[in-house]
Amino acid sequence: MNRFNVRQVAVLGAGVMGAQIAAHLVNVKVPVVLFDLPNPKDGPKSAIALKAIDNLKKLKPAPLGVADDATRIRAANYEDDLALLGQCDLVIEAIAERMDWKLDLYTKIAPHVAAHAIVASNTSGLSISKLAEALPASIQPRFCGIHFFNPPRYMQLVELIPTPTTEAGVLDQLETFVTTTLGKGVVRAKDTPNFIANRVGIAGMLATIHEAQKFGLSVDVVDDLTGKKLGRASSGTFRTADVVGLDTMAHVIRTLQDNLGPDxxxxxxxxxxATPAVLTTLIGAGALGQKAKAGFYKKVGKDILRFDAASGDYVPGGKKADAIVDRILKKPAAERLKLLRESTNPQAQFLWAILRDSFHYVAVHLGTIADSAREVDFAMRWGFGMKQGPFELWQEAGWQQVAGWVKEDIEAGKALCSAPLPDWVFDGRTGVHTPEGSWSAATQRYLPRSSLPVYARQRFPENVAGGGAVDPLKSGTELFKNDEIRLWTPDGEVLIASITSKMHLIGTGVIEGLAKAVELAEGADGKGYQGVVIWSPDDVFSAGANLESLLPVFMKSGAKGIAPIVKELQDTMLRLRYANVPVVAAVRGLALGGGCEIALACDRRVAHMESYVGLVEVGVGLLPAGGGLTYIARRAAERAPAGASDxxxxxxxxxxxxxxxxxxxSALESRKLGYLQDGDIVVAHRDELLHVAIGQVKAMVDAGYRPPPKSQIPVAGRNAIATIKASLVGMRDGGFITKHDFHIASLIADVVCGGELDAGTVVTEEYLMALERKHFCALLEHPKSQERAMGLLQNGKPVRN
Incomplete structure (x- = not known):
């Protein structure tokens, strides 16, 4: 795959979006120059950009994987530093949404842009074609729109918008970079107001406000109805508006008003x-949402108040959906929509109304805003946190039945407008997504997915419902399966171990399966494989040990009954570590407790950027007993100079x-904590994780892989334990940790320092694991630990005791 070689990026504009785009670029190790206006006051000329860079370290959610990486962003200004543009392969303009300001800036930068560089405007809805007109003819073929969603590090969606003069190859190069380097889901949008996601999303929010007023529903009830229960972002509608900013929302609405006209x-x-009256009221009062600490919601002390439009004041919030509506929303799609439509409950009627409005809207506009229905559904999934896009839901619920219901409502005057559904809706189809492609209303045919080489790296790319996606857990050749794990091979060369238990919790089935994976890979069946990749196709690598499954054993035999299971887990971890074939952990999402320990036992880790890795057993009153503390002791010995006494x-x-x-x-912070090592790989796009992990196995084999020699670990010994415990005493007596925290931490110190031995004494991993096992089992019997474990199992929240 030929790549667009991006050695450095210039970001123009150090506002909220520009600075955070720069932050995400350095997250993936792309050097950045961040420009803004020259400082009109005393101090550094690039003070505006410098302040924005410093502020990145304070923002939550953190735009930087590691705060120290802020220093990798170079501050610049438009007066002294324009020559730096000549050293940049990509220029992203991200100044305020003012057409006149953007055009003026383009005139200023044009003489300095490198002859090969791509120039892109990060705008949420301004005409890309009009912006292109301000650029010289030599730059216009290399210019397009690029729309990141806020916050850029976390939001999956990036819309790319070509102009009539944008060269197709330029857009392909940029899509490849944004996909594999930045890890984003790319949707190509047409140059229409607000493009796809904001066009559909803001229209949907306006429809929701309209229908909520019609049915007399408060903002907290609406958010409960339109959040997770509806398969959408947990923030619902009004809280999402607060997070985005009510002024930003109003701006996007004005873009629709100014560019679509009353025709x-x-x-x-x-x-x-039309701008809702409640939005105008709040903006007029300076209640711009979360950034102003007041919007549709306002926090007063520990109480969350909601804005009541009728009284014009904030009142207590927290109201929830009716139980009957909750039950309806748990039904299959066809039954769910039918029950909502036929119910006399106002909340159910409201939900049918907003779903009908969304189906009506996307059908009418599909031909003008997107190449196919797939782009609409991906845009709404990735940009607005929906589990399903509107076309997917419509298709799942029964295309022709739902189309008939929408048609009846339009004719009855219940819909937002009287425009009929397009003729293609009623041509006998069962939906818009098929294995051959997704429906294009503009060309009246089904369009297949992009065939760009970058997508060949995604063995199981995210797909739309009805698109014929292959289920990873049913693909390839199955070699072994139990209730907790599946062993399979996609190519006959590398064995994949996919944990399938809930939250990929580690029980005896996972232990059995991992041991079996090594056995098969090493050739126990006479075949053998190049290596093992531990990978699952969702955002959990493993959330740790399945404590609930151990309860029956513990109730019957106590800690003595648990000890053999822990020993079996430890033996399996050593089996992974010393296998005669390379074992690679492909870490995505949560790798906590035992999940972290599985990853640490592997030869190498390939981690998605947004991975959350750590040894968290203290939260349930225990300590790591799957080799995690042994790893800490071994790593300390490896990092210390040869013969070091301390x-x-x-x-x-x-x-x-x-x-x-x-x-x-983040994977970057996990590396800083020592859970990832220098040789481990961080992958930006989650769907490329398996491809890279398999490649690592094959590369290690090609390099003549041999397992590491059995570890002989010098330990810190009893004096180090005493030093650690002395510092813990101060924390306990100062109230920073509890007595039980002190007890658990002391036991952790005992393991990582090797117990009551002299400093420098050499021990084996088995010796340290025996200490882990001893203390783990002792903690199982401790009432305070039992209180913590039961609290988590029963309430899902850690207990501090």
């Missing part, structure tokens, strides 16, 4: 784009991570 032929939904400085970071249950909130 019904232009957009029959135009009357529904190992404590090299243990400190690992001990604190385990004793405080620290979790790396």
């Amino acid at each position: 019904q032929a232009n957009d029959p939904f135009f009357p529904s784009y 190992l404590l400085p090299f243990l400190k970071e690992g001990f604190e991570a385990a004793a405080m249950a620290k979790v790396g909130t």
Whole structure:
């Protein structure tokens, strides 16, 4: 795959979006120059950009994987530093949404842009073609729109918008970079107001506000109805507006108003784009949402108040959906929509109304805003956190039945506008997504997915319902399966171990399966495989041990009954570590407790950028007993100079991570905590993880892989334990940790320092694992630990005791 070689990127504009785009670029190790206006006051000329860079370290959610990476962004200004543009392969303009300001800036930068560089405008809805007109003819073929969603690090969607003069190859290059380097889901949009996601999303929010007023529903009830229960982002509608910013929402609405006009032929939904009175009221009062600490919601002390439009004041919130509606929303799609439509409950009627409005809207506009229905559904999934796009839901619920219901409502005057559904809706089809492609209303045919080489790296790419996606857990050749794990091979060369238990919790089935994976890969069946990849196709690698499954054993035999199971787990971890074939952990999402320990036992880790890795057993009153503490001791010995007598400085970071249950909130932070090593790979796109992991196995084999020699580990010994416990006493007596925290941390110190031995004594991994097992089983019998474990199992929340 030929790549667009992006050695450095210029981001123009150090506002909220520009600075955070720059942050995500350095997350993936792309050097960035961040430009803004020259400082009109005393101080550094690039003070505006410098301040924005410094602010990145304070924002939540964190735009940087590691705060220290802020130093990798170079601050610049438009007066002194325009020559730096010549060193950049990609220029992303991200200044305020003012057409005149953007055009003026383009005139300023044009002489300095490199002859090969791609120039892209990050705009949420301005005409890309009009922006292109301000650029010289030599740059226009290399210019397009690029629309990141906020916050850029976390939001999957990036819309790319070509102009009539954009070269197709340029867009292909940019899509490849945004996909594999930045890890985003790319949707190509047409140059229409607000493109796809904001066009459909804001129209949907306006329809929701309209229908909520019609049915007399408060904002908290609406958010409960339109959040997770409806398969959408947990923030619902009004809280999402607060997070986005009510002024930002109003701006996007104005883009629709200013560019679509009152001509019904232009957009029959135009009357529904009127700015809601409640939005005008709140903006007029300066209640702009979360950033102003007041919007549709306002926090007062510990109470969350909601805005009541009738009284014009904030009142207590927290109301929920009616139980009957809850039950309806748990039904299959066809039954769910039928019950909502036929119910006399106002909340159910409201939900049918907003779903009908969304089906009506996307059908009428499909031909003008997107190449196919697939782009609409992906845009709404990735940009607005929906589990299903509107076309997917419609198709699942029964295309022709739902189309008939929508048609009846339009004719009865219940819909937002009187425009009929397009003729293609009623041509006998069963939906818009098929294995051959998704429906294009503009070309009246089904369009297949992009065939760009970058997508060949995605063995199981995210797909739309009805698109004929292959189920990864039913693909390939199955070699072994139990209730908790599936062993299979996609190519006959590399064995894949996919944990399938809930939250991929580790029970005896997982232990059995991992041992079987090594056995098969090493050739126990006379065949053998190049290596093993531990991978599952969702956002959980493993959330740790299945404590609930151990309860019957514990109730019958106590800790003595658990000890053999822990020993079997430890033996399996050593089996992974010393296998005669390479074993690679493909980490995506949660890798906590035992999940972290599985990853640590492997030869190499390939981790998705948004992976959350840590030893968290302290939260349930236990300590790591699957080799995690042994790993900390071994790593300390490996990092210390040969013959070093004091190992404590090299243990400190690992001990604190385990004793405080620290979790790396990105793969980059996990590396800083020691859970990922320098040779491990961080992958930006989650769907490329398996491809890269398999490649790592094959590369290791090609390099003549041999398992590591059995570890002989010098330990820090009793003096180091005493030093650690002395510091823990101060924390306990100062009220920073509880007595039970102190007890568990002391036991962790005992393991990582090797117990009551002299400093420098050499031990085996089995010796340290025996200490882990001993203390783990002792904690199982401790009432305080039992209280923590039961609290988590019963309430899903850690207990501090």
